Amino acid sequence: MILTGWEAVFFWVFSIAAIFAALLTVMARNTIHSALFLISSLVSVSALFILLRAEFIAGVQILVYVGGVMVLFLFVIMLVNVGSEERGSEEIFNHPRQVTTSVIFCALLVGGLLYAINVGYEGLQKRDETAVTVAAGQRTADEQNLPEAATGSSRITKETERVGSGLYRYGSLPFEIASVLLLVAIIGSVMLARTLKQEAAVDDTAPEILQREAQHDPEIAKLQSTIAQ
Amino acid sequence: MYRYIWLVPLLPLAGAAINGLLGRKLRFSEKLIGGIAVGSIALAFLITVAAVYSYAFSRNAMWPQTYVTSQDGAFKFTWIPGGAVRLTQGSPELQALNLRSEAAMKRAAELQAQQNQPVIGGNEQTGEETRGSVLDVEWSYQLDALSSIFMLIVTGVGLCIFVFATGYMHGDTGFYRFFAYMGLFMFSMLVLVMGSNFLMMFVGWEGVGLCSYLLIGYYFDRQEAANASRKAFITNRVGDFGFALAIFGVIATFGTTQYTDVFGQAATFPLEPLGHWGLLSWIALGLFIGACGKSAQLPLHVWLPDAMAGPTPVSALIHAATMVTAGLYMVTRTNVIFQHSQTMMMVVALVGAATALFAATIGITQNDIKKVLAYSTVSQLGFMFMACGVGAFAIGIFHVMTHAFFKALMFLGAGSVIHGMHHEQDMRRMGNLRKYMPYTYLTFLAGWLAICGIIPFSGFWSKDEILWNAASTRYIPVGWIVWIVGTIAATCTAFYMTRLMAMTFWGKEKFLGKQAGGEADEAHASAYDKGLTQHDAKFTSAGDRPRHEPGEHVGPTGSSAHAHDDHGHAVHIPHESPASMWVPLAVLAVLATIGGFVGISTAFTGGKHIGGRMNIVNFLDPIIWNPATHHFGKEEMLDSAGRPLDGELRARAEVLPAGIEAKEASSPYGPQGFNLAEIADSKLHNETATEWLFIVISLLVAGIGIGLGYLFYVKDTRLPDIWAARLKPLYQASYNKYWVDEFFGWAVTRRVMDAARGVFAFDSKVVDGGVNGSAWLTRLSSRIIGGTDQYFVDGIVNAIAAFVARLMSPLFRAAQTGFAQNYALVMVLGLVVAVALFFGSDIARAVKSVFAIIL
């Protein structure tokens, strides 16, 4: 897998964009900015996915992350009041000791991981070159047989088809489990995000909390009396 | 058609499974249960008939050859994949020890090489020879002359008895259970006789033992039935032990259990005449112990009379017609092994003769109609073993067949009588039943004449042949003793059967004026014995039988009107049984009358077994090994096309050296000394005349027995008491069955109980004492150690702990900040350490090189 030409250019563009967007995500003072930088980082990474010919994952990344998760983030940011941070009256980073130690550890990790990747990649280079050649040849031949896209400049790959068949053939059980996980997440988030009033309405609150709240909230007091009957 | 014999055992099993598993759940009606059971047996019988016909009598019959279902893939399943085994017995040295002739030895060695099994391998350097084989036991069925006869008997007689049982067991709440057990028994018995190897026979052997146990204890709420079933089971275990040892011996010697392979190899083994006790004698001894257990030979006969506690169809099917003949089947099946050992042949003959006489003398004095028949069965089984022991295996099987006919007939007749008499078994309370039960009487008459040996009823042909063969045998030296004992036993047989007839069907009606009633058949007899006129029900019933409530008064009501089902125990008038009961009787009576003609004596036919393969002796010939010629079958046997029979078998086992003369051929173990038939022959100079002489003798003794019985029990009924008083010791001995049960109780049961008590005492005193003592010791030591621990060790530990706590606690407390990110930081530290551990040295080197570049 070696990118050449414009692919290499795009690789560098998007990877640098991803890294800088990620850095800005972490360092931005405004949480909204943070979220927007994260969006750009994710989009860049999905562009990298496309360079890796994983179009399906790239699409999912944009749809789920950028379209779903990040919108959720933005809603939550707006729900919780973070004005003080924006106004600069609050420190956005932790205690200096924590920050210093973290940065040192991260720097060590960067060095270690980069070195490990280089060494490991050298190991990966000792491979069966004939198999690689044969695979490359087969891949080229396969690509020749792929149908052309409407513009005529590219071809429609079968990558998504492969992922689909793999997902439903080998990964069908994890797939089902994942769907259950999502269901649990939906129900759990609904349960977590209820207000006290909503909880009291279905009698899902400890009596003493209800008692305490009822003292300064007439609506809850009304609910409490309803429950008491 | 014979390809489908695997269906034969399967059908009864399926019927039994349906009845047993669903019968109670789905509340099958009696008609349905009976239909399933009888239908499955009938179908099995039809298939058997068709298979035997196509195997033995059709145009392209296989007959002299053995058919095994695995040979053409009709049915095969390896149920014990045993793999390679090492043969530890039957080494060439051992064979050489008892070898009779050089030529036979050479031939045996050649054959062993040819047959390619057992495989002979070994270590060439040490010269040590090891022999091995492959023991993959298959589940396949074998069809040959012997198994076809047994299949016909089992399914045919079984069918009659099943039909009878649907009538006899009418109204029994355990109807489904009864027929499930019976079907299971049929399956086991068919596996026993159809199996193609010893282990299948063993499976069937144990299966019939189990079913016998279940069916004897069918009325499990009755103490004596439960005891009898256990007695039967345990006594059979003794025999099965011998059988199992014999099977181990067979495996260790031949490396296979398949009959064809085992007998093919065994045929090449040297003979073991009297005085030589070799390997095959041991195997034969084990097999014969097994046969003794199953076929109720001395001294393991004790279970069979007690087994009469089961329902009467069970007694007829299992304890007269089929299961008890399994021993005969086994001895005949393994006749190659038995005939190798002259000693064992003699043992078989003597045990058979002793049993025949012993049981016959007991039968004279018994009063329970089923007990008489039971001892008669034991006695007849003795006759069969006698036949095998003197080398006339085919005649033994012939007697099995005729006996199956007439004894099943008589048992069913007895069942009919008991049914008609409302569970009365004591013959002293019967009499003149021919007036009330004409069909039963007429059929019983045929059975009586057959067992007494009156020409031309079936029993005559087989019994006379047995006696003739005993007198003329050249297999063992004591043939004349066997003949004398057998003849006396035959006289006794005729006497006690006539007694039975007289007490049951002739004479005065002794049941009038006396009342029946009570809990169980046995209870009637004991109540009668004690002179009780009435008795109460003793046990609560589990509900399988018509019964009386405890405390309910059971006595004469003076009413003669009754229906069978309500079991009113008034003075009752016997009644004829329903058609479902007497029709099987009639069928069996016809068979008992004419069934003997398949083995008609040579004296009547000019010295030859006529009828080709329709004659049972000729039919069985291919499976009977001839020790004189070392091959299967007699020399002069030709099949219908004039070809010599089992040519292949013969060629394979042709070990007869050229020098052996014709005279020796008929006397395989050499001259045997005194021989009754030869003496008579030398006087009469005519072989046919000699045989006629013995026929006349056996007819004469039968007549004497009958005449005595008639004299004692019809003419002058005071005579029995007079003679009982005169011969009081003998009478007591016979009446008490020679105290064998008491002897076993004293010698075995009591000893076992004593041993158990001793072991228990040892356990409770010595073992428990040891355990308790060690527990006490442990407690003591633990108290000591506990004190030490509490004051000394804990003190040190606490001191150190307090020191460490004071020293380290600030550090640990500082680490617990409560902020999640601090903990996450520690995780990252772990990650850094992990990377450092993997690549630490490399990274250090890299850093150095970077510095080198920069500086």
Added chain:
Amino acid sequence: MQFLLFNFLSPALGLLFQAATNGRFATAWEKAQHPDLSKFLIIGALLFIIGVAGVLTRRNIIVIFMSIELILNAANLNFIAMSRYLQDTGNVNAVAGQIFAVFVIVVAAAEAAIGLGIVIALYRNKETIWVDEIDILKW
């Protein structure tokens, strides 16, 4: 354009990625023109480290969640790159990496939903989103 980009960026990139090997910028430039598996892995590693740093240093719990999303994305990038690598070395149908990525995205979505629900509940009860004020782990 391409030339300009590489000319302009090459010293920095070479220093960044290849300094530890032999320090020869020419080789590094050559390699940078042909990014391969290791480059993707390095990008993934950097994203991961940035995410870790975010988790460790920020006070805002929402940003911490975002950093966790970054970490998960870095893992995804590794999965996909390895999948592609395997496909190019003979296993034409090696799509396990992509399938894993799908599941990672699923887990990330579920985690975001639950986590943000927790944030809402937390904010409602404690009126704060600063992590260092949520210290009831130490009683």
